Amino acid sequence: MFFMLEADRGTMTANRFLQKMVAYYYFLAQDQFYNWSLEKRIHPEGKAIKKFRVITYTVTPQWQRTLINITLQATSGNRGSRMFWFTNQSLINPENPETIIKQIFSIAQEDKLIQLYTLLE
Numbered sequence: 001m002f003f004m005l006e007a008d009r010g011t012m013t014a015n016r017f018l019q020k021m022v023a024y025y026y027f028l029a030q031d032q033f034y035n036w037s038l039e040k041r042i043h044p045e046g047k048a049i050k051k052f053r054v055i056t057y058t059v060t061p062q063w064q065r066t067l068i069n070i071t072l073q074a075t076s077g078n079r080g081s082r083m084f085w086f087t088n089q090s091l092i093n094p095e096n097p098e099t100i101i102k103q104i105f106s107i108a109q110e111d112k113l114i115q116l117y118t119l120l121e
Helices: 014-029 032-041 061-072 097-102
Strands: 002-007 052-059 082-090 106-109
Touching: 014 052, 014 061, 014 082, 052 061, 061 082, 061 106
Parallel strands: 002 052, 052 082
Antiparallel strands: 082 106
């Protein structure tokens, strides 16, 4: 699995964040990422990358919820997508790197908003 990282400090406008999420969504939905990665040979083995997740790390749980709600608007039918994952700094312990593989991620998908997930799911 490949990841795009958005580190958000809460300074970006909601409209700008929405534009970025729309771009990620349609870039993947229209197979542009697949074709671009194949042409650029950015996969370590020279293959095209077929999927990726956008991980957004932000400062507070409240801002995380706001960004999730914004991201829902970026997708077809406002239902969200499993490609958008969110966490915040209160869930990550910098003294324990293993917290990154615990259940600290929310998914911006209509039926998955409440439960927390690990990167391995």
